[in-house]
Amino acid sequence: MSTLGIAVIGAGRMGADHARRIGRTAGGARVVAVADPDAGRAKEVAAGLDGAYALTDPAAAVAAPGVGAVLIASPAAAHEEAVGYALERGLPVLCEKPLAPDAAGALRVVEAEQRLGRRLVQVGFMRRHDAEYGLLKELLDAGGIGRPLFLHCRHRNASSPPFFTADMLLGDSAVHEVDAARWLLGQEVTAVSVFAPAPSSLAPEGLGDPRFVLMETSGGALVDVEVFVNCGFGYEVRCEAVGESGSASLGEPQAVEVRRAGLRAQAVPQDFTVRFADAYDRQLRRWVAAAARGGVAGPDAWDGYAAAAVCEAAVASARSGVRTAVELVERPPLYR
Amino acid sequence: MSTLGIAVIGAGRMGADHARRIGRTAGGARVVAVADPDAGRAKEVAAGLDGAYALTDPAAAVAAPGVGAVLIASPAAAHEEAVGYALERGLPVLCEKPLAPDAAGALRVVEAEQRLGRRLVQVGFMRRHDAEYGLLKELLDAGGIGRPLFLHCRHRNASSPPFFTADMLLGDSAVHEVDAARWLLGQEVTAVSVFAPAPSSLAPEGLGDPRFVLMETSGGALVDVEVFVNCGFGYEVRCEAVGESGSASLGEPQAVEVRRAGLRAQAVPQDFTVRFADAYDRQLRRWVAAAARGGVAGPDAWDGYAAAAVCEAAVASARSGVRTAVELVERPPLYR
Amino acid sequence: MSTLGIAVIGAGRMGADHARRIGRTAGGARVVAVADPDAGRAKEVAAGLDGAYALTDPAAAVAAPGVGAVLIASPAAAHEEAVGYALERGLPVLCEKPLAPDAAGALRVVEAEQRLGRRLVQVGFMRRHDAEYGLLKELLDAGGIGRPLFLHCRHRNASSPPFFTADMLLGDSAVHEVDAARWLLGQEVTAVSVFAPAPSSLAPEGLGDPRFVLMETSGGALVDVEVFVNCGFGYEVRCEAVGESGSASLGEPQAVEVRRAGLRAQAVPQDFTVRFADAYDRQLRRWVAAAARGGVAGPDAWDGYAAAAVCEAAVASARSGVRTAVELVERPPLYR
Amino acid sequence: MSTLGIAVIGAGRMGADHARRIGRTAGGARVVAVADPDAGRAKEVAAGLDGAYALTDPAAAVAAPGVGAVLIASPAAAHEEAVGYALERGLPVLCEKPLAPDAAGALRVVEAEQRLGRRLVQVGFMRRHDAEYGLLKELLDAGGIGRPLFLHCRHRNASSPPFFTADMLLGDSAVHEVDAARWLLGQEVTAVSVFAPAPSSLAPEGLGDPRFVLMETSGGALVDVEVFVNCGFGYEVRCEAVGESGSASLGEPQAVEVRRAGLRAQAVPQDFTVRFADAYDRQLRRWVAAAARGGVAGPDAWDGYAAAAVCEAAVASARSGVRTAVELVERPPLYR
Structure with a gap:
């Protein structure tokens, strides 16, 4: 087994985190190039990695000697282009979500893969690699609670970053539940209705935080999501699946229970990097193993496209106040 | 303190249960008359109670010597008439929910009380007397989690009785969440949208079980309810209140935790009489104490009317598939 | 069913609490006399109870007209005498624990009952009436976790009252675990070893708080108890029973779970009257029902004696630092 | 950063597991040699690792080209010799627990390190690398619950392997709690008392399963351990630390909660490799990083010696039935 050389595109928070993780937890892989328009940032990340190039041009990074796979963690608007460089060279890709800023862009990636005739792109929906989500998926697939009727989902952040917008509440946050629901149920989302209470006075003005998203699926299930980023x-992150003969819940992280001053309490993780640390590790290890064989090990370009289409419908429903159908192109044979 | 004599109207499951409970757990009260159209049933219940009359006529029971208060547990269609007999005599009433089969009937009770100028009727929404609901109410009233944004509610029964209908799913089951939400929030429900997944194949055909009820309130909160009676x-019964600065959940009953055969498990109560046994006791004790002073200690006729109006809107929404506004008459000064 | 008249001996905290409870939650009973050497205290308690006499002499209270049963909540040193008055008149007794300050005194009560040939005395070990303890007892009796090997017990108070002594840590606090263990296992305690960490600097000097009590039983089980009253x-109060094929735990009270300020927390009850409120109610109701028929419904004089003997051995072990055998007289046929 | 070459001594269950783990989860390291007296077993493990030698002689494996560190997972009796080979060459060691079959052997390793003047040996007490144990240690060190008074520990296995003996119950199982207690408290164990209920009829005859181990520490804390391997x-594995101002518990693994057939249940892990999978990964990563710098990152030879000495005292107490003092040599400056 030779070591897989990886080009990391994007040296911001997520890119730097992935790069560190490759060196630390993914045996059989190493970062050979880091690209970022901000040369200083690229250098800083590369400096921590023995012998990695720092570049500003993503195309050059993808083409660098020894690169056998590409990890994309640049801003969403830059994903499609970087994926293109990788596909040109037939290199496996792990692309942070969303695959593209809109469904049309994601669809172009799907079409490019179809022309190649191979699936090379994996999207970074890390929850599919979380141990609890994995157990829930197994239970559902085994019929352990019968046909699913509901997924009740909660997605809460302590606070939102300064640049967060009302659309990102759906496209950046709820998108995780969109993918999780499609995957857990093995169904497509067919319609979305977005509701909102009077917004929290503790959230930034105009953000419209929180939201309540109700999705209907092709198999007759209902998925409700509270998205509350402040x-x-x-x-x-919690999820309860309710089936015809039982229910199953995830989302109470393992934690030391402290009794003190009249309370029995556990600390709540403050950040997704804590809650999903193991999922990110596992995502990387599985992808490295699959990429070494030229494939993917998780959500693919079709999943990226479908999630983007559902989020677009959600944004439309949030604006119009009415239930909005999700329109998908026919699923190509490559993704069946 | 002399003992309060109670006439129990209706000797079915609920009536028999209340009658037994009065003797056992409510100091200061005793049953003096039991009325049921089924004379045998009335006799059977009365037989267990030292010196209680068994009658078939509710009016006669209410008028029996020594009766100082009336507990109504007959079928919903008979409530309004029985309440009328009590109001004529100025007697305090504890009426099982619903107050009347429809909002119009409940409104007539409200109007009758207004003519009397006194509130004598309490409706049997026992959850208001549950210890956990009481703590949640206190927390919300104290601002402990900030302004409420959501109530996420689950209402599940192991199985529904043979006579259960699609409308009862809303009017008999979800009605508890309607009252609980109005009480916890101190707000009226202004609109209802009812959604449904493909019905469970394990529920009776045509029941349309489960349902998902989404309520909007006068204070800008959203209340969602999963009602699943099979x-x-x-x-x-679970409820999570989400406020601007925190959340609070109830509904994990105290239970012995058993580790055995690969599982860590707790028994789930099989019946509302188990889960809410203490709430029924406390409701009765509080009502007896209040009735002895000529008043009520809990949800009143207005609450019964408002809940009925919301349920009517829910039934309409379930039929039409669209969001339905709740129209209430103006709240009379007696109930402010 | 006529109403059972009760004489309450002792109008301190426990007596006043029991007296109030009789009026409120125990149908079929009423307090007719309250006795306390402090006449003011007796009057105050009696005043809240319609028509009850206030007396200073316990013998007079027991002999008062209408008294059909006696509840003793005076200091331990006064129990034996008051029990004697009741036994002279053949009246059922509920006596707060301990039955007597020492095993010799408790044994004299056992002997007095033997002479009468009837069991009339119930000891107020209220845990036997707690719902969770009841479920654990059922599970053990049904062989649900196989033959019991261990009971791991925790008994913690927020702080101890000013008059508390090192011996009371065992005789007043751990005595509850002694009775619970004997009852749950259906076995006698045969030896006790008391260990102690360096005492807590937050506990009163000289109290030797906390302690760790290890009991061996006639059936080969080990019972360990952490007693920590500060x-x-x-x-x-927690208890885990470990059997040959499983384990079962009790002691996480039902509570609203609040997420706030980085924590997921539940309030811990601050007092035994909160934690065991239902158990006290149930104890009283069961005793009233049994007393009306002339009997007892719970731990009897033998249980009071055996618990006192174990506590004496524990005190001896705490002083000597060595394992101490428990010596009981032969169990009389009346108590088999 | 060049890659650290590791010799794995012992290709049984633990050795094979560590070898696989190095390739998969520890970036910066690779297995270069695998030694086992059973040549076939060594070959099988090496075969899964690109370019690793399979050998039968541990000395040859330690001396193989490219070896920069040694991981010892052979039977306990072979540890001391293999550690010797590594120390001769100045190579860092991760040695599975126990460091040696008895305290005398462990002490010889301590003495050998002293002669070298460097700490090179880490013992595989993996719990120190478990996230929950780490949080508990932080809390205790920060004074979060005040001075520790008790550690209540449970160590349960579904069933014991065929070769398990009464002494291994203490030296192989309880030894984990011995190390955890010493580490959490930062104190030495000064005396041990071993108690036993009547042995479980479901455990192998003569094993004396379960046991109850009570340890006293240099700082006045009491540590009790239920060891039950059938x-x-x-x-x-559970642990509750009780301090002067609070308590803290660990050991409820994160798990999907399933409601089904009258139960609310979570699966219990069946094996330590599941429960401590992350701890083993983290132990390896930390050791690789420390070994690359020539040091250790966890329990050292002194810890291995002290744990062995406590277990010897426990075995003696189990045989004699009396409290047994732990005698340690003076702690050398190298380990302060």
């Missing part, structure tokens, strides 16, 4: 108390 | 695994 | 954070 | 229901 909940104040921490980061929390 | 969930199979037990009786379960 | 734990600071609240009142907590 | 508990039937799964693998479970």
Whole structure:
């Protein structure tokens, strides 16, 4: 087994985190090039990695000697182009979500793969690699609670970053539940209705935080999602699947229970990098193993496209106030 | 303190249960008359109670010597008439929910009380007397989690009785969440949208079980309710209130935790009489104390009317598939 | 069913609490006399109870007209005498624990009952009437976890009252675990070893708080008890039974779970009257029902004696630092 | 950063597991040699690792070209010799627990390191690398619950392997709690008392399963451990630390909660490799990073010696039935 050389595109928070993770937790891989328009940032990340080039041009990074796979963590608007460089060279890709800023862009990636006739692109929906989500998926697939009727989802952040917008609440946050629901149920989302309480006075003005998203699926299930990115108390992702003969819940992280001063309490993780640390590790290890064989190990370009289409419908529903159908192109044979 | 004599109207499951409970757990009260059209049933219940009359006529029971208060547990269609007999005599009433089969009937009770100028009727929404609901109410009133944004509610029964209908799913089951939401929030429900997944194949044909009810309130909160009366695994009522600065959940009953055969498990109560046994006791004790002073200690006729109006809107929404506004008459000064 | 008249001996905290409870939650009973050497205290308690006499002499209270049963909540040193008055008149007794300050005194009560040939005395070990303890007892009796090997017990109070002594840590606090263990296992305690960490600097000097009590039983089980009456954070009683094929735990009270400020937390009850409120109610109701028929419904004089003997051995072990055998007289046929 | 070459001594269950783990989760390291007296077993493990030698002689494996560190997972009796080969060459070692079969052997390793003047040996007490144990250690060190008074520990296996003996119950199982207690408290164990209930009829005859181990520490804390290696229901490690102002518990693994058939249940892990999978990964990563710098990152030879000495005292107490003091040599400056 030779070591897989990886080009990391984007040296911001996510890119730097992935790059560090490759060196630390993914045996059989190493970063050979880091590209970022901000040369200083690229250098800083590369400096921590023995012998990695720092570049400003993503195309050059993808083409660098020894690169056998590409990890894309640049801003969403730059994803499609970088994926293109990788596909040209037939290199496996792990692309942070969203695959593209809109469904049309994601669809172009799907079409490019179809022309190649191979699936090379994996999208970074890390929850599919979380241990609890994995157990829930197994239980559902085994019929352990019968046909699913509901998924009740909570997605809470302590606070939102300064640049966050009302559309990102759906396209950047709820998109995780869109992918999780499609995957857990093995169904497409067919319609979305977005509701909103009077917005929290503790959230930035105009953000419209929180939201309540109700999705209908091709198999007759209902998926409801509370998205609340300024909940104040921490980061929390929970999901309860309700089936015809039982229910199953995830989302209470393992934690030391402390009794003190009249309370029995556990700390709530403050950040997704804490809550999903293991999922990110596992995503990387699985992708490295699959990429070494030229394939993917998780959500593919079709999943990226479908999630983007559902989020577009959600944004439309949030604006119009009415239930909005999700229109997908026919699913190509490559993704069946 | 002399003992309060109570006439129990209706000797079915609920009536018999209340009658037994009065003797056992409510100091200061005793049943003096039991009325049921089924004379045998009335006799059977009265037989267990030292010196209680068994009658078939509710009016006669209310007028029996020594009766100082009336507990109504007959079928919903008979409530309004029985309440009328009590109001004529100025007697305090505890009426099982619903106050009347429809909002119009409940409104007539409200109007009758207004003519009397006194509130004598309490409706049997027992959750208001549950210890956990009481703590949640206190927390919300104290601003402990900030202004409420959501109530996420689950209402599950192991299985529905043979006579259960699609409308009862809303009017008999979800009505508890309607009252609880109005009380916890101190707000009226202004609109209802009812959604449904493909019905469970394990529920009776045509029942349309489960349902998902989404309510909007006068203060800008959203209340969602999963009503599932054939969930199979037990009786379960849960509620999570989400406010601007925190959340609070109830509904994990105290239970012995058993580790055995690969599982860490707790038994789920199978029945509301188990889950809310203490709430029924406390409701009765509080009502007896209040009735002895000529008043009520809990949800009143207005609450019964408002809940009925919301349920009517929910039934309409379930039929039409669209969001339905709740229209209430103006709240009379007696109930402010 | 006529109403049972009760004489309450002792109008301190426990007596006043029991007296109030009789009026409120125990149908079929009423307090007719309250006796306390402090006449003012007796009057105050009696005043809240319609038509009850206030007396200073316990013998007079027991002999008062209408008295059909006696509840003793005076200091331990006064129990034996008051029990004697009741036994002379053949009246059922509920006596707060301990039955007597020492095993010799408790044994004299056992002998007095033997002479009468009837069991009339119930000891107020209220845990036997707690719902969770009841479920654990059922599970053990049904062989649900196989033959019991261990009971791991925790008994914690937020802080101890000013008059508390090192011996009371065992005789007043751990005595509850002694009775619970004997009852749950259906076995006698045969030896006791008391260990102690360096005492808490937050507990009163000289109290030797906390202690660790290890009991061996006639059926080969080990029972360990942490007794810590100045734990600071609240009142907590937990018990895990470990059997050959599983384990079962009790002691996490039902509570609203609040997420706020980085924590997921539940309030810990601060007091035994909160934690065991239902158990006290149930104890009273069961005793009233049994007393009306002339009998007892719970731990009897033999249980009071055996618990006292174990506590004496524990005190001896705490002083000597060595394992101490428990010596009981032969169990009389009346108690088999 | 060049890659650290590792010799794995012992290709049984633990050795094979560590070898696989190095390739998969520890960036910066690779296995270059695998030694086992059973040549076939060594070959099988080496075959899964690109370019690793398979050998039968541990000395040859340690001396193989490219070896920069040694991982020892052979039977306990072979540890001391293999550690010797590594120390001769100045190579860092991760040695599975126990460091040696008895305290005398462990002490010889301590003495050998002293002669070298460097700490090169880390012992594989993986719990120190578990996230929950780490949080508990931080909390205790920060004074979060005040001075520790008790550690209540449970160590349960579903069933014991065929070769398990009564002494291994203490030296192989309880030894983990010995190390955890010493580490969490930062104190030495000064005396041990071993108690036993009547042994479980479901455990192998003569094993004397379960046991109850009570340790006293240099700082006045008490540590009690239930060791039960045939508990039937799964693998479970729990620990509650009780301090002067609070308590803290660990050991409820994150798990999907399933409601089904009258139960609310979570699966119990069946094996330590599941429960401590992350701890083993983290142990390896930390050791690789430390070994690359020539040091250790966790329990050292002194810890291995002290744990062995406590276990010897425990075995003696189990045989004699009396409290047994732990005698340690003076702690050398190298380990302060």
